[in-house]
Amino acid sequence: MVTLTTSDGGTVEITQCGALVDIHVRGAEGRTVATVTRRAGEAAALLNGWRTPRDPQTDGR
Known part of the structure; x- marks a missing residue:
């Protein structure tokens, strides 16, 4: 198991x-x-996207 901590103190x-x-x-x-x-x-694709900073100008959202 791997545990990551979020910026707001969650896991x-x-x-x-x-x-x-x-x-x-x-x-x-x-x-x-x-x-x-x-x-x-x-899961790997999801986590890689989560770790990569997004640019709202080019993210397509």
Whole structure:
């Protein structure tokens, strides 16, 4: 398991379970915000996008 700390004091726990990855997100107060299960490749793409700063001018949103 890998645990990342968010800028607001929350946590993101990442646990690989075979070909799947569980992602458990908690707020700063420890309350569960989300729990998802994704294929390893999907989880990697999600986390890489999360770690990459986005430019609102060119992000396409």
